[in-house]
Amino acid sequence: MSITSQAVQEFRKRLQSLSGGRPVQLVAVSKTQPPERLREAYAAGLRAFGENYLNEALDKQAALADLPIEWHFIGPLQSNKTRSVAGHFAWVHSVDRLKLAERLSAQRPPALPPLQVCIQVNVSGEASKSGIAPSALPALAHAVATLPRLRLRGLMAIPEASTDPHLLRSRFAQLRALCGQLQAQGLALDTLSMGMSADYAQALAEGATLVRIGSALFGARSPQTAPERTP
């Protein structure tokens, strides 16, 4: 399946109608896709790409250095990878510990603008999942907001895989409510990073401002490389 500008335009229209006309940031999740596919996607009008695996992302960034792509790191983050992430991405969606945030802030190169970050929240409560527990979120968010080289933009979540639209909506609604609480406490958050290929309609209905879309744009990946939530 090749990506055409018509397909991208139609997809953006669909996002906007599901969001009730609010603008929606579209991050194309390009993990496992070779650089030529990203080049094709860029030519079709996509500008922001999301990657989960650092080494794979760095290889693609080198191959696509001529394009002004906005790179988003969306995968699980390890302390020993923060320096590369801080130097090579515009956004990180998966901050879930203060130590990671402190390292990203300290290691963000001075020549680059502040790193845009979202805190990942474990809204489904699954023990195996990344993300901070909702009860611990306020303390983390207020601490991250003070770090000089980060700009805390909002929250990110990946609910459990489910075919129940009501369950999915309740998870996304929870993330929106958590964001609202933090805003009421004075944090200037503007981003709800929620919604993937299978659940973006529910996420947009609950106020997503940014969706992370892989297979609906690029076609199916092999099963080993499915999102974190898939066994």
Ligand SMILES: *Cc1c(COP(=O)(O)O)cnc(C)c1O
């Ligand atoms: C893979 C992945 C996505 C995109 O998944 P699709 O189902 O292909 O849209 C979004 N977010 C994260 C964190 C992912 O790992």
